[in-house]
Structures are given as C-alpha cells and as structure tokens.
Amino acid sequence: MVLEGLSSSLRETLRKISGSTYIDRDTIKDVVKDVQRALLKSDVNVKLVLDLSSRLEKRASEEKPPAGMTAQDYMIKIIYEELLGILGEPSSLKIEPQTIMLVGLYGQGKTTSAGKLAKFFHRKGLNVGLIAADIHRPGAYDQLEQIARSINVPFYGERGNRDPEKIIKHGMEKLADMQVKIIDTSGRDSLNDDLIKEIRGIKERFKPDEVLLVMDATVGQQAGNQARTLNEATGITGVIITKMDGTGKGGGALSAVAQIHSPVYFIGTGEHLDDLEIFNPKKFLSRLLGLGDLETLMEAFKDTQITEEQAEESMNKLMSGKFNLKDMYEIWEKFAQPGLMRKMFDALPLTKIPGASKIGDQDIETAQNKLQNYRYIMDSMTFRELEEPDIINSKRISRISKGSGRSEEEIRSLLREFKAMKKNVKAMKGNRGFKKLLKNQIRGGNFSLDNIPEFSENQ
Ligand SMILES: Nc1nc2c(ncn2[C@@H]2O[C@H](COP(=O)(O)OP(=O)(O)OP(=O)(O)O)[C@@H](O)[C@H]2O)c(=O)[nH]1
Ligand SMILES: [Mg+2]
Numbered sequence: 001m002v003l004e005g006l007s008s009s010l011r012e013t014l015r016k017i018s019g020s021t022y023i024d025r026d027t028i029k030d031v032v033k034d035v036q037r038a039l040l041k042s043d044v045n046v047k048l049v050l051d052l053s054s055r056l057e058k059r060a061s062e063e064k065p066p067a068g069m070t071a072q073d074y075m076i077k078i079i080y081e082e083l084l085g086i087l088g089e090p091s092s093l094k095i096e097p098q099t100i101m102l103v104g105l106y107g108q109g110k111t112t113s114a115g116k117l118a119k120f121f122h123r124k125g126l127n128v129g130l131i132a133a134d135i136h137r138p139g140a141y142d143q144l145e146q147i148a149r150s151i152n153v154p155f156y157g158e159r160g161n162r163d164p165e166k167i168i169k170h171g172m173e174k175l176a177d178m179q180v181k182i183i184d185t186s187g188r189d190s191l192n193d194d195l196i197k198e199i200r201g202i203k204e205r206f207k208p209d210e211v212l213l214v215m216d217a218t219v220g221q222q223a224g225n226q227a228r229t230l231n232e233a234t235g236i237t238g239v240i241i242t243k244m245d246g247t248g249k250g251g252g253a254l255s256a257v258a259q260i261h262s263p264v265y266f267i268g269t270g271e272h273l274d275d276l277e278i279f280n281p282k283k284f285l286s287r288l289l290g291l292g293d294l295e296t297l298m299e300a301f302k303d304t305q306i307t308e309e310q311a312e313e314s315m316n317k318l319m320s321g322k323f324n325l326k327d328m329y330e331i332w333e334k335f336a337q338p339g340l341m342r343k344m345f346d347a348l349p350l351t352k353i354p355g356a357s358k359i360g361d362q363d364i365e366t367a368q369n370k371l372q373n374y375r376y377i378m379d380s381m382t383f384r385e386l387e388e389p390d391i392i393n394s395k396r397i398s399r400i401s402k403g404s405g406r407s408e409e410e411i412r413s414l415l416r417e418f419k420a421m422k423k424n425v426k427a428m429k430g431n432r433g434f435k436k437l438l439k440n441q442i443r444g445g446n447f448s449l450d451n452i453p454e455f456s457e458n459q
Contacts, residue, residue, distance in 0.1 A: 132157030
C-alpha cells in the first residue's frame with residue numbers, strides 16, 4: 001500500500017502517546033520529532049513538515065484538552081487535525097456537463113484516468129466523449145481509442161496530426177452533443193518550455209471547466225515543483241493521484257497538492273478503469289493512522305439497537321462497580337447481532353496493518369459462536385450468580401458446566417473475561433462512554449476479535 005511506511009510509523013507514534021502516563025514537554029518534543037521523521041521519510045515536502053511540526057509543538061504545549069478528554073487523546077487529536085490540514089478540504093467534481101483537460105508528465109496515468117473519468121460520468125448518466133490530444137507519445141491515439149471502445153463512449157482523434165489545438169477544435173465540434181468532454185494531453189519526461197507552451201495554449205483557447213493534474217504516488221520531493229509549474233501554466237483546478245495501489249511513498253504527491261492548494265478529487269487504485277475512488281481526506285487519514293474508518297463504523301452501530309445512552313448506562317454501571325454478568329450478557333447479545341461484526345471488520349483497517357491477519361468469515365463465525373456459548377453458560381447460572389459473579393466457586397462452576405453443556409474451562413474463561421473487562425474499564429479514569437472505549441481500542445491498533453466482547457482497552 002502507498003504510504004505504508006508513513007502509516008506504520010505514525011501508528012507507532014500514536015501508540016506511544018496512548019501508552020504514556022503523562023504528556024510533558026519532553027514527550028511533546030519526542031512526538032513532534034517522530035512525526036517529523038515519519039513525514040520526511042515519506043517524501044512529504046520539507047517546508048510543509050517544518051511548518052506542521054512547529055504548529056504541532058505550539059498547540060500541544062499551549063492548548064488544554066477540554067473537560068473529559070485526556071492529554072493523550074488531545075495530542076492525538078491535534079496530530080490528526082494538522083495532518084488533515086495537509087490533505088485539504090473534501091471536494092469533488094460536479095456531476096454536470098463540462099469540459100475537462102488532463103495534464104501531467106509522462107506515464108503518470110493521464111490516458112488511463114481519462115478512461116476512468118469517462119466511465120465515472122457515464123455511470124452517473126451523462127454522455128461522455130474522449131478527445132486524444134496527445135501528439136507526443138506514439139500509440140497515444142490507439143491507447144485512448146481502445147479505452148473508449150472498451151467502455152463504449154465516443155472518441156475523437158487524428159492520427160498523425162501534430163497540432164493538438166486543431167485536433168481539439170475538431171473534436172469539440174464532432175463531440176458537441178456530448179455533455180462531458182475529456183481531453184487527454186501530451187506529457188514529457190520532465191518539465192520543459194515546449195510542454196508548458198502546449199498545454200497553456202490549449203487551456204487559453206478552449207477554457208476547460210476543469211484542468212486536472214494527474215500525478216502518480218511515486219513522485220518524490222520534485223512533485224511540488226512539477227505541480228507549481230503546471231499550475232502556473234494552466235491553473236490546476238483539481239488533482240488525481242494515481243497508483244495509490246502501488247508501493248510509492250505518496251508523500252510527494254500529497255504535498256504537491258497542499259502546495260498548490262488544489263483539492264484531490266480522486267485517487268487511482270489500479271490499472272482497471274473501475275479503479276478510481278473519490279478522495280475523502282478524513283477517511284484516508286483515519287485509515288492511514290489506523291483509527292479505522294470511524295465514520296463507517298459509527299454508521300454501522302447506528303443501525304443496531306445500541307444507542308449511545310444504553311452504552312453510556314452500561315459503562316456507568318461498569319465503572320460504579322455494580323456491573324454484573326447480566327449487564328455483560330446484554331452487551332454481548334447486541335454484538336452477536338447478525339451482520340454487525342462483519343460490518344465492524346469491514347470498516348476497520350485490520351487487513352492493512354502489517355502483520356495483522358485478515359479477518360475472514362471463519363473468524364467472525366468463531367467469535368459469534370463464542371458469544372453464543374457464553375450465553376448458554378449464563379443461562380445456566382442462577383440469578384444471584386449473575387448479579388454477584390464473585391460467589392462462583394469451583395463447585396458452582398461444575399454445576400453450571402453440567403447445566404450448559406460447556407466445559408469448566410470455558411466457564412472460567414468467561415469469568416476471566418468478565419473480570420478483565422471490569423478491571424480494564426475501571427482503570428480508565430473518567431467515563432467517556434462506549435464510543436470512546438471503542439475508539440481507544442481501535443486507536444491502539446490492537447482491535448482484535450478477542451478484545452471485542454471485553455471492550456477492553458488493552459493498553
Ligand atoms: N497500478 C496502477 N497503475 C496505473 C494507475 N493509473 C495508471 N496506471 C498505469 O500506469 C501506466 C501509465 O499510464 P498512462 O495512462 O498511459 O499514463 P499517461 O500519463 O497517459 O502517460 P503518457 O501518455 O506517456 O504521458 C499504464 O501502464 C497504466 O496502466 C493506477 O491507478 N494504478
Ligand atoms: Mg497518455
């Protein structure tokens with residue numbers, strides 16, 4: 001995955017913060033250094049990194065966390081916000097008739113992206129036409145024509161014509177009925193006056209509604225210069241970062257975007273014409289930091305019967321020491337709802353954490369079976385045992401085992417989990433409710449199947 005290195009070092013930093021007992025000046029300095037190093041290593045522009053780290057340091061030293069939030073969490077929040085600042089505001093292409101021109105150096109993915117965009121608009125119900133104005137690359141005409149044919153959209157090009165403006169003029173006329181016109185232009189292997197003159201000419205003559213910079217995730221520190229120069233020549237209105245499925249460091253392209261203050265509209269995630277994703281900075285960053293796709297996750301919870309009040313109530317009970325097995329049963333019951341676990345795992349970036357094994361349907365089934373068995377066990381407990389689990393001695397365990405058909409070891413394991421859950425939550429000072437617990441756990445990057453029923457923080 002692109003930004004793999006950045007992702008794992010930032011996650012490490014967040015873990016460090018979560019695990020620290022307090023945040024003092026030295027911790028702040030340490031954290032800022034860590035973040036700095038991680039960003040630089042991923043080719044994020046040096047000046048951006050320096051600006052970001054000084055803002056981080058200033059905010060972390062001066063700002064006070066609001067009531068109910070720990071200094072650790074607040075530090076994480078500041079890092080999140082500052083990184084989000086680099087990624088910019090979410091913005092997307094309007095779904096309406098328009099002319100789009102793609103610019104970028106050789107091999108960045110312009111022609112492929114032209115096809116992806118055509119497919120995108122086509123699917124949204126707009127007529128699309130593709131215009132091949134790349135007069136440099138031998139085979140550019142054929143490549144775009146083939147793409148156009150594969151998605152069944154009209155194409156215009158003139159094989160052998162060396163004047164891109166003439167081709168576009170004819171193309172605009174021929175494709176006048178098309179609601180969206182996409183112009184593929186030439187690249188060069190580096191920035192040169194010839195290229196600048198060519199694309200500036202096209203831009204000034206045809207005044208496209210959007211000029212999209214296509215840049216791949218492998219460009220390093222020189223990305224900023226590329227973006228700036230192309231921006232000066234044509235006024236970039238948005239960016240497509242391609243090859244996000246590769247192993248590029250990604251930081252160069254992302255900083256280039258920040259430097260020209262243009263939004264990233266899409267990311268390319270493969271060679272296929274369907275491999276185009278609308279870019280959402282918050283989602284992207286949450287995944288990068290291993291915070292999970294919190295929004296999606298919270299959406300999943302909204303669909304279930306667990307309201308925040310209910311969760312809050314359980315947590316209050318838990319913390320007051322009055323929490324008993326019956327309450328735990330209730331919570332588990334909610335988790336055992338069909339589909340919820342799948343949704344949770346789909347929303348979480350577990351599969352992208354290096355070393356973490358992919359959560360398969362098998363694992364989910366195992367977890368759900370485990371919950372089911374725990375419920376059988378609890379069904380065999382007396383009312384008093386559920387309310388006061390401490391009285392459950394080995395004699396009682398043996399009785400419960402016979403009644404439920406589950407092994408004594410399983411019952412012990414249930415009791416252990418209950419105790420761990422109680423202890424873990426108690427250890428967390430301040431009641432910030434279920435959401436918070438879940439967030440912390442995800443944040444720690446240690447969200448595992450075993451942790452779910454316990455809601456344990458595991459730090
Ligand atoms: N893995 C992956 N490959 C991509 C992506 N986008 C484009 N490519 C590949 O990158 C290579 C170059 O893509 P093109 O679309 O031809 O790039 P271009 O900018 O038009 O290049 P020139 O015409 O030479 O200027 C092709 O092999 C594409 O299949 C992407 O998002 N992911
Ligand atoms: Mg091309």
